[in-house]
Amino acid sequence: MLPEPANRRESADPIGVAAPEGTTDRYADDAAILAAAREVAATVLGPAATQSDLASGPNVANFRALAEAGLLGLTLPRAWGGLGASTETQREYTEILASYCGVTTFVQAQHHGPSRMILGCPNDTLKRFLLPDLASGRRMCAISFAHLRRPGPPVLRAEPVAGGYRLYGKAPWVTGYGLMDQVVFGATLPDGRFVYLWSPFHRDDFAELFADIAPPDGHWGTLHASPPLALCAMNASATVEITLDGWFIPEDHWLQESDRETMRRNDCNGVLQATAMPMGCAAGSVRLLNELAEQRALPAIRRAARSLSCEWEEVKAQVREWSQKLDAPDFFVHAVRIRAHSIVLAVRAAHAAVAAASGSANLLTHPAQRLLREALFYTVQAQTQEVMDATLGLLEHPAV
Ligand SMILES: Cc1cc2nc3c(=O)[nH]c(=O)nc-3n(C[C@H](O)[C@H](O)[C@H](O)COP(=O)(O)OP(=O)(O)OC[C@H]3O[C@@H](n4cnc5c(N)ncnc54)[C@H](O)[C@@H]3O)c2cc1C
Structure with missing residues (x-):
């Protein structure tokens, strides 16, 4: 059972989902959470991606679908109505969503961090009042x-x-x-x-x-x-x-x-979590390249799709490997390079999709330039001095 919030309001909420039912056992494990995320991303977020990108504000239907699947409570514990997903699952989840719709992924990502901060606060009344609604997605922070x-x-x-x-x-x-x-x-x-x-x-x-x-x-x-x-x-x-x-x-x-030092330490430790959006974006571009290769029988498109897909797998393997090595003395040196690689890969894969789509990529309704614009945003999102340094270093010397 969920802890009862003090006098929770029953009025309409911005997302439009029903009040929490008090049960959070809908997913047997983290694999089931990811399967649900894939389903929502492929059937709701993906088909509406252009419309969501060009809209004047967040596409509420997307957030309702995520909330109804319980996914807006991804990082909160089950005791509060969330899913209690592991750090690795959170990264995979974000990557899946980002491969279908950047703007929705980014907006919902902003909600998870503050939800966790509220969870960690000393005020039980505040927690009882806010957390069930934040976990169910009735409200977002x-x-x-x-x-x-x-x-x-x-x-x-x-x-x-x-x-x-x-x-x-x-x-x-x-x-x-x-x-x-x-x-x-x-x-x-x-x-x-x-x-x-x-x-x-x-x-x-x-x-x-x-x-x-x-x-x-x-x-x-x-x-x-x-x-x-x-x-x-x-x-x-x-x-x-x-x-x-x-x-x-x-x-x-x-x-x-x-304090500043703690923030810096958290930034260093979390640097690989931030690869999820650029990696998702790159995956979306590879998917698009494969679709374009089906539509246009040009060997270069198939070749680019294959080569970028292989590079994506390599970067992904590095993300997985170094995520397990947080305590290694050279963790950050490797992790920040991997982060920069994920950023540059996102830009290159989207740019390749633009090249493969030719002139139509310039239409605002074409997914290739949307992915390129999203990659541009991931270049600066949660940017630290070290991430900027590593990104510029890689752009200066792409072969190194
Ligand atoms: C569309 C959009 C939405 C965003 N939404 C949010 C949000 O909801 N919440 C949120 O918290 N943030 C948000 N951000 C901020 C984002 O996460 C990044 O922090 C931001 O893009 C970095 O850009 P900035 O201009 O703020 O950079 P800055 O923070 O000014 O610089 C980036 C890094 O370089 C370092 N730096 C800059 N100048 C110097 C200098 N002279 N000497 C040494 N180091 C320096 C800074 O210390 C920092 O680490 C958003 C950004 C964008 C573009």
Whole structure:
């Protein structure tokens, strides 16, 4: 049985799925989870990929299908209504989805990290209220923390005040705004440490969690979201910039604190998880090349498909091998190169699909240029200085 959330609302939710039923035993093991993901990706996400890419915002039908299969609870434990998938399964899952629809994969990926942060927080009321809905996909949570990697003065500051924190500055990238009704902000404290705080975009949507809370000096501050940013890739991801001026977040909604060194260590340890989207993108391009080879009897297309497919298998084997060697002294040296290789492979495979599709690849409705645009995005997503370094190194010396 699921823990009962305190006064969970029964009103309509942004995703449109039924309230959790209290059972999460629908998949016998992780292989069954991946089979379900493949089914949703191939039958729902894939056929709608062009439409989802060109839409003005996230394709809600895709998220409903993922939620109905329980997949939006992938990383949460079964006790909270999630699937409790292993790290390896999470990577495979992401790769499968990314081979069919980049924008949906990316948007739903943003929801899993903050769900885990809420799981780890010390506030049981917050967990009981939020986690069942996050696991079932009735509600989704956004994340804004990549800006913490930037050197120089913080772009988003957290000032401790009586009863909580006030946020000042900008959250430069917040994906899923509107589809998601809540966010975890990462902000810099006066001593340079990082704090992660949960906040709804609109307090009224979570009134129960604010019932006994009053902001200091009687004002809540402001949160202003820009219109969706105009993007060449992931334009339908509802990515906005949020400006915060004294936005008050109660101490009850504190999730965790951290520092630059811990973030750097987590980035290093997680570098291979981030290969999933570019590898999925490359797999989608190889699939497209094979389809094009069927339609056009040109040996070069078949040859490119075969060669890129072999290279993909090699990179995949390396991802698997080094994922087991987190404790090796040379782990990061290898892992960051593999990450860069996955990025460059995604770009090359999509570029090959463009070449094989000829002029029609320029049509916005052609999957080849969509995959190339997605590969462009994966080049910078969750980018660290080391990942940038390795990517540029590989582009400078492709043969090395
Ligand atoms: C469409 C889109 C949606 C996104 N959605 C989200 C989201 O929902 N949540 C989220 O948290 N992030 C999100 N991001 C951010 C994303 O994950 C990456 O962090 C971002 O693309 C990196 O670009 P940046 O301009 O922010 O780079 P920066 O973070 O400014 O730079 C990248 C790396 O280079 C290093 N660096 C930069 N300048 C210097 C310098 N002068 N000296 C030394 N090192 C330096 C930085 O420390 C960092 O490690 C999104 C990005 C995009 C493009």
